[in-house]
Amino acid sequence: MVDFLLTDEQREFQQLARQFAAREIKPFAAKHDETGEFPREICKKAWEAGLMNTHIPEEYGGLGLGSFEGGLIAEEIAAGCTGIGTAMEANNLAEAPVILAGTDEQKKKYLQPMTEELIFAAYGVTEPGAGSDVASMKTTAKKVGNEYILNGQKMWITNAGVAHWYYVLAVTDPGKGHKGMSAFIVPRETEGLTVGKKEQNMGQRASDTRSITFDDVKIPAANLLGAEGDGFKISMGAFDHTRPLVSCAAVGLARSAMEAALQYSLERQTFGTPIFNHQAVNFMIADMAKDIDAARLLCWRSAWMIDKGLRNTKEAAMAKAFAADTAMKVATDAVQIFGGYGYSKEYPVEKLMRDAKIFQIYEGTSQIQRVIIGKQLLAEMKVPARV
Ligand SMILES: Cc1cc2nc3c(=O)[nH]c(=O)nc-3n(C[C@H](O)[C@H](O)[C@H](O)COP(=O)(O)OP(=O)(O)OC[C@H]3O[C@@H](n4cnc5c(N)ncnc54)[C@H](O)[C@@H]3O)c2cc1C
Structure with a gap:
């Protein structure tokens, strides 16, 4: 039902x-x-x-x-x-x-x-040299007695500057690829841990993005999450729960942009009529409404699945890719509908266009979501992907 x-x-x-x-x-x-x-x-x-x-x-x-x-x-x-x-x-x-x-x-x-x-708290997986390709990250955690010693650097970590603790993925067994990675909870106030300066980002500027450097950071072995070697699986598994949420946020942005564009199109007149009455404009708004609804339904399905205990990796990736791309397109079209005013900071849509872009990058880029969808399709067909 x-x-x-x-x-x-x-x-x-x-x-x-x-x-x-x-x-x-x-x-x-x-x-x-x-x-x-x-x-x-x-x-x-x-x-x-x-x-x-x-x-x-x-x-x-x-x-x-x-x-x-x-x-x-x-x-x-x-x-x-x-x-x-x-x-x-x-x-x-x-x-x-x-x-x-x-x-x-x-x-x-x-x-x-x-x-x-x-x-x-903050989620620290990405590194200066490894974003999409998580398995190539370099931060290490070496077990010495009843402690792990962390060395390396994380990059682009949201809320790094305000977090009390970090979720950190590190390599514990370099010979084992992604199966040699482990997950840790690292308290902020640990010697050797330094947080970088706030990045000056294009959009979503209220959020805090920084690097974290680990220089012989010692944490108790009790801060290992799961077993050694489980880190990659834990890090990716978390996305099945959070991608539906971030996708819903993209829908929220798109909705705001559409509402602003619709309102403006009813007020702004050209050639003696509100611009809404030009089909080229109202078709753009109709497409916004259609894509926002489709994105929301993908989001709701992927969230519903994980809440029911069903595997949603493919569906969460579909929701993320579609909602992020929709947010970007709707915000860009909203700027178009505002004409020259859309390009000005005096009006709300230029901020929405800058804010929308990051949805296609963080929590896995729009390309990586498509990689995930493709892999899952093959897995469902039980066809081995060619290396
Ligand atoms: C504002 C902001 C906040 C962030 N917050 C966090 C956070 O809290 N925690 C965290 O761990 N990370 C965070 N990130 C990092 C983010 O997840 C990465 O930037 C993202 O995964 C992309 O990695 P990259 O920047 O290294 O790009 P790359 O991996 O170098 O990719 C560059 C380009 O190549 C494409 N590409 C790469 N591989 C493939 C492929 N196999 N097929 C097709 N295309 C490919 C990508 O899609 C992209 O277009 C944040 C980033 C930003 C900018």
Whole structure:
């Protein structure tokens, strides 16, 4: 039975997030975009409203919501501002591996406090020389007695500057490729760990992106997540839970751009009529509406699948690729509909176009999503991919 009706609880979360975005995010979005200031106060209010860390299980003080509810919230928050939304939502990506692979003790130590006060965490996998090709990363973790010693560098880590702890993927057995990688929780206040300067990004400028350097960073062996060699699997498995959310955020941005374009097209007149009445313009808006709906349905399906315990790697990649590409196209077309005004910072759509771009890059580029879809298709046919 397929049912597109939201439950009362889901609708309440959606409404709460929608009202929060309208009241606490949208009015401050331009300021944070201009200054790049991290939106700590807004995050604090969102945390108090129960809109952050929503998937931490109830036994650790969280709401234990699924990816579906997380996605509903992510779309609404993103409709307010995706820079502020990314600052809020990055915790989900750092927490997901701990929820999936952490011991009871690790969950109590690292997840529970996040339900008691506003704490940030960050997911550290990408390196200066390895992004899409995760298996070629170089950061090492060497076991010495009851500790691991980490050396290397991570790059482009969202919320690195504000995080209390990091999820870190490192090589423990260099001869074994991706099966020689292990996952760790690394507390911020550890000797030898340094955080780089905030990157000056094109869009989503309220979010904080930095490098992290590990110089003989010693952490207890108890901070290993899962078993040695499980790291790659844990890191990729987390994406099955978080890609539906980030895809929903792309839908939220696209929705905002479409609403702005529609409104403007009804006000702006050329040749004696609102530009909406020119078919070339209203077809662009019709395409926006159609693609946004299609993207949302892909997002909802992929979130629903993982919440039901079904493998959704292909569907989450489809949602991510389609929603990210839709956000980019809709935002670009919105700028077109605004004409010269679309190119100006005085109007909202140029920010949306800059903000949209990163959806095609982080949490796996749009090309990598297609690589994943292709691999999964072959796996479903049980045909070996040619090396
Ligand atoms: C603002 C921002 C925030 C980020 N946040 C995080 C974070 O919190 N944690 C984290 O770990 N990382 C984060 N990242 C890193 C992000 O996930 C990577 O930038 C991304 O995965 C791409 O890696 P790369 O930059 O090394 O590009 P590359 O891997 O070098 O790719 C370059 C280009 O080649 C294409 N390409 C590469 N391989 C293939 C292939 N096999 N087939 C087809 N095309 C291919 C890519 O699609 C891309 O277009 C963030 C990045 C940014 C910019």
